[in-house]
Amino acid sequence: MPRPATPRPPADPPGVPARRAALRLLDAVLRRGLAIEQALDGSTQGLAPSDRGLAHAIAAEVLRRLTDLDDLIDSATRNRLPDDAKARFVLRIALVQALRLGTPPHAAISTALPLVDGGPRKLVHGVFGTLLRQNAALNDPPALPGTAYARIAGNWGERVADAAGAAIAAPPPLDLTLRGESEVEGESLLPRHVRVAAGTSIPELAGFAEGEWWVQDLAASLPARLIGARNGSGSGRALDLCAAPGGKTLQLAAAGWDVTAVDVSESRLARLHENLERTGLSAQVVTADLLKWEPGFEADAVLLDAPCSATGIFRRHPDVLHRVRPRLIAEMAELQAQLLPRAARWVRPGGLFVYATCSLEPEEGEAQIERFLAEHPDFAIDPVLPDELPDGIPVDPRGWLRTLPGMLAEQGGLDGFFMVRLMRVAA
Numbered sequence: 001m002p003r004p005a006t007p008r009p010p011a012d013p014p015g016v017p018a019r020r021a022a023l024r025l026l027d028a029v030l031r032r033g034l035a036i037e038q039a040l041d042g043s044t045q046g047l048a049p050s051d052r053g054l055a056h057a058i059a060a061e062v063l064r065r066l067t068d069l070d071d072l073i074d075s076a077t078r079n080r081l082p083d084d085a086k087a088r089f090v091l092r093i094a095l096v097q098a099l100r101l102g103t104p105p106h107a108a109i110s111t112a113l114p115l116v117d118g119g120p121r122k123l124v125h126g127v128f129g130t131l132l133r134q135n136a137a138l139n140d141p142p143a144l145p146g147t148a149y150a151r152i153a154g155n156w157g158e159r160v161a162d163a164a165g166a167a168i169a170a171p172p173p174l175d176l177t178l179r180g181e182s183e184v185e186g187e188s189l190l191p192r193h194v195r196v197a198a199g200t201s202i203p204e205l206a207g208f209a210e211g212e213w214w215v216q217d218l219a220a221s222l223p224a225r226l227i228g229a230r231n232g233s234g235s236g237r238a239l240d241l242c243a244a245p246g247g248k249t250l251q252l253a254a255a256g257w258d259v260t261a262v263d264v265s266e267s268r269l270a271r272l273h274e275n276l277e278r279t280g281l282s283a284q285v286v287t288a289d290l291l292k293w294e295p296g297f298e299a300d301a302v303l304l305d306a307p308c309s310a311t312g313i314f315r316r317h318p319d320v321l322h323r324v325r326p327r328l329i330a331e332m333a334e335l336q337a338q339l340l341p342r343a344a345r346w347v348r349p350g351g352l353f354v355y356a357t358c359s360l361e362p363e364e365g366e367a368q369i370e371r372f373l374a375e376h377p378d379f380a381i382d383p384v385l386p387d388e389l390p391d392g393i394p395v396d397p398r399g400w401l402r403t404l405p406g407m408l409a410e411q412g413g414l415d416g417f418f419m420v421r422l423m424r425v426a427a
């Protein structure tokens, strides 16, 4: 006997699928501890690119404003909603659209209510309506989550933590690294750098299809700059370790190095291949786990852009403010401590070794290098020079570079990074 067909759930009305995807993204970050980028494909399957973009924008803005959104919600509920209550998630999505993203309130709430499913629709509708009637507003600049604020303030002081709050108030500008001498309109803070306004459409900008530039935060462009151009005769060999998606590989290749780029992630290396193709630059690309791989040669320059907690890139990836915990920082520090001495072995005597992380945590930067130098007397710091940097970024007296929230604030800021240039000297 044919089985009776299971009734299909009714299709979502227009506008709802993007909000449902935003809900899935927030669940992935806040309840499962994933990065937005990790969850994006799975959470937005089947959506048109514009809806995928909208889902991402809603989730990212909720994460920038989460503390203030929750304070508003708590001010309008008699019994505090649990942190993981569906109703709280749906209210965050509706409120952020009405208060931050310019969505008309009736559209924000009517596309959010279906997400409550069998839950308390009346409560969600009521809290949303109450807050809008009270002309509720979100703080500017936004408050960081308490744990993130305490960690930044503990490491770098309250001024830096306050600057981090200010840095997420608006999307940051976009930095382009130029392959050669091409002209792109915008502010240039270093040679081969141009800064364009947030929201600029990348594919429509002149020179994109021709591969004349690539998007790379100004701070992220500094480690490869510390290696510099390959001058003189012969082919200098550079190892770019943890290379994907390849911003630094492109810089090294454009500067004349014979680059071997290594990364363990095939999907991220696929983007590196696309980037090489678009820019017409070349590199040998190796898929390998650096804890096992051996290059079989000593390089003139080695760049290790180590995997890290990524707390320095919170402006574009606000999920790190919520999901990075001390345990993840400790795990990353352990991995870095294993990668550093391996990478160092592959630097020829007299060669350069640059270590970088996009983290605000001293455990992943300063502490790694202090320990490495104590254990490797054949390496010494080759201090970063002020004229290698944009005005307004100080070199640490110990010769390394630490970029922090608040630096270059008037020009739009830059990501938080640690980087150091070492030279292999005789032991």
Ligand SMILES: C[S@@+](CC[C@H](N)C(=O)[O-])C[C@H]1O[C@@H](n2cnc3c(N)ncnc32)[C@H](O)[C@@H]1O
Pocket: 241, 242, 243, 244, 245, 246, 247, 248, 249, 262, 263, 264, 265, 268, 288, 289, 290, 291, 305, 306, 307, 308, 358
């Ligand atoms: C900070 S990202 C690299 C960004 C890249 N350098 C750029 O400029 O585009 C760190 C990279 O380390 C890679 N990675 C993590 N563990 C690794 C390992 N054991 N061996 C090789 N690569 C690894 C990750 O796949 C990730 O692509």
